[in-house]
Amino acid sequence: MLRLEGIRKRFGPVEVLRGVDLEVKAGEIHALLGENGAGKSTLMKILCGILTPTAGTIRINGEEQHFADYDQATAAGIGIVFQEFSLIPYLTPVENMFLAREMTTKLGFLDRTAMRKRAQEILAQLDVDLPLDVPVRRLSVAEQQFVEIAKALSLNARILVLDEPTATLTPSETEHLFKVMRELRKQGVAIIFISHHLEEIFEICDRITVLRDGEFVGDSDVADIDNDRLVEMMVGRRIENSFPPKPALLPQAKILLECEEVQLRRGGPISSFQLREGEILGFAGLVGSGRTETALAMLGAYPAVRCKVKVDGQETRFREPADGLAHGIGLLPENRKEEGLITSFPILQNISINNYAKYRKNMWFIDMQKELASSEAAMKSVRVKAPNSHTRVDNLSGGNQQKVVIARWLNHSMKVLIFDEPTRGIDVGAKSEIYQLMRDFTAKGDAIIMISSELPEVIGMSDRVCVFRSGGIVATVEGDAITSEGIMTHATTGKARNVA
Numbered sequence: 398m399l400r401l402e403g404i405r406k407r408f409g410p411v412e413v414l415r416g417v418d419l420e421v422k423a424g425e426i427h428a429l430l431g432e433n434g435a436g437k438s439t440l441m442k443i444l445c446g447i448l449t450p451t452a453g454t455i456r457i458n459g460e461e462q463h464f465a466d467y468d469q470a471t472a473a474g475i476g477i478v479f480q481e482f483s484l485i486p487y488l489t490p491v492e493n494m495f496l497a498r499e500m501t502t503k504l505g506f507l508d509r510t511a512m513r514k515r516a517q518e519i520l521a522q523l524d525v526d527l528p529l530d531v532p533v534r535r536l537s538v539a540e541q542q543f544v545e546i547a548k549a550l551s552l553n554a555r556i557l558v559l560d561e562p563t564a565t566l567t568p569s570e571t572e573h574l575f576k577v578m579r580e581l582r583k584q585g586v587a588i589i590f591i592s593h594h595l596e597e598i599f600e601i602c603d604r605i606t607v608l609r610d611g612e613f614v615g616d617s618d619v620a621d622i623d624n625d626r627l628v629e630m631m632v633g634r635r636i637e638n639s640f641p642p643k644p645a646l647l648p649q650a651k652i653l654l655e656c657e658e659v660q661l662r663r664g665g666p667i668s669s670f671q672l673r674e675g676e677i678l679g680f681a682g683l684v685g686s687g688r689t690e691t692a693l694a695m696l697g698a699y700p701a702v703r704c705k706v707k708v709d710g711q712e713t714r715f716r717e718p719a720d721g722l723a724h725g726i727g728l729l730p731e732n733r734k735e736e737g738l739i740t741s742f743p744i745l746q747n748i749s750i751n752n753y754a755k756y757r758k759n760m761w762f763i764d765m766q767k768e769l770a771s772s773e774a775a776m777k778s779v780r781v782k783a784p785n786s787h788t789r790v791d792n793l794s795g796g797n798q799q800k801v802v803i804a805r806w807l808n809h810s811m812k813v814l815i816f817d818e819p820t821r822g823i824d825v826g827a828k829s830e831i832y833q834l835m836r837d838f839t840a841k842g843d844a845i846i847m848i849s850s851e852l853p854e855v856i857g858m859s860d861r862v863c864v865f866r867s868g869g870i871v872a873t874v875e876g877d878a879i880t881s882e883g884i885m886t887h888a889t890t891g892k893a894r895n896v897a
């Protein structure tokens with residue numbers, strides 16, 4: 398159904414796609430894989446007419462296509478759901494689906510009944526039930542994604558691109574999305590699926606194509622390839638063990654940070670926890686269980702009913718996360734593109750920001766050589782792929798933008814780091830490097846709170862784990878008790894103490 402041949406793309410002097418081929422059949426779920434910055438999103442933007450290739454051909458059912466813009470690609474049967482949705486938050490799903498191509502009655506009035514009926518038909522075809530009369534901002538991320546898919550199908554998409562659709566979904570939402578994808582496959586739609594979760598590729602995909610540094614590395618049936626070979630194709634080397642060994646827990650370790658009596662909601666559970674020097678404390682639990690809110694409440698960024706914090710044994714009150722910096726506490730927010738980066742600034746300043754004290758020469762000047770050397774070393778340590786540290790962050794791939802924020806915090810002189818979903822959107826090769834850097838950080842006696850929805854990451858990295866449920870901590874486990882069954886049992890059935 399789709400054949401891309403010899404696709405090249407140059408941004409100024411940098412060639413980011415260097416002759417890429419991709420073949421996708423009707424009724425196939427095809428994974429497009431590669432490290433951060435390999436060129437996946439750029440290739441998809443070319444397919445959708447958003448970018449023009451420097452060279453190469455696009456054929457749909459054998460016919461050569463030249464898309465001048467997105468609308469022409471849509472007319473040719475291509476639909477794309479980006480990582481950042483294009484829905485208007487204040488409009489309903491139906492209004493969003495038919496935006497700028499509203500159905501009208503013979504007299505020229507809006508035919509709301511017909512639009513609603515068509516929307517219902519498409520959603521029923523996907524076996525998706527969602528409220529049609531509320532603004533989409535009230536829907537969950539998964540529901541918004543289904544609206545995007547339904548919108549593409551209402552435009553008769555036969556080739557559907559899903560760019561990292563599962564990155565922000567819960568496991569059950571991901572299962573629902575997979576059900577929808579299987580249904581579309583049955584209907585003969587060709588799906589191109591981008592994900593950094595390799596277990597998802599083995600679960601849902603029929604074929605794969607791998608890119609590395611803008612080049613085509615190879616393609617294969619999923620049935621003919623295993624995990625190790627796939628990683629090797631993507632990264633160009635074998636990744637032996639992604640989690641570094643855990644150090645022995647020190648029974649007498651100093652308490653760096655203590656949170657007593659956190660109550661997120663009136664009448665909700667009251668929790669407490671301690672963070673000890675040299676440890677990684679995992680915050681596990683289902684989405685909405687209160688993990689992020691508890692961390693934010695501690696830093697004054699969530700309006701908890703009560704929250705008593707002690708830093709180095711001293712009671713401390715933070716009004717906002719910036720107050721944490723003075724106490725050596727840094728936050729890597731979940732939503733780092735909006736909250737963690739100044740995208741119009743170069744990588745260099747995005748890494749060194751908040752950290753100028755380290756580069757100060759005297760009262761007036763900073764040592765720019767030192768700033769450059771230190772930031773470039775941090776950038777290299779997490780493998781940010783960019784021509785140099787002066788590249789603007791908005792010219793980086795999504796995963797590389799994430800790495801810049803991680804590089805900033807790991808380069809900072811902090812005592813405590815709070816990492817919310819540290820490896821979301823990060824490729825498999827860089828993940829293991831980030832895990833090692835986290836361990837190097839704690840080896841100095843500093844500590845990390847790691848909020849993560851990825852159970853293997855929680856288990857592989859945490860020295861102790863606080864399991865959250867319904868807004869509070871229901872258990873704290875350590876050592877051999879850190880198992881997926883144990884954590885899941887607490888996360889789904891655990892009872893919080895002290896319910897007021």
Ligand SMILES: Nc1ncnc2c1ncn2[C@@H]1O[C@H](COP(=O)(O)OP(=O)(O)OP(=O)(O)O)[C@@H](O)[C@H]1O
Pocket residue numbers: 408411413431432433434435436437438439440782783792793794795796797822
């Ligand atoms: N407008 C632009 N100007 C300059 N370089 C760009 C621009 N857009 C993308 N790039 C570069 O092109 C390369 C490929 O980026 P792309 O977003 O396609 O990667 P990706 O494979 O989708 O990565 P990720 O897994 O991180 O989403 C990156 O090195 C990126 O910095």
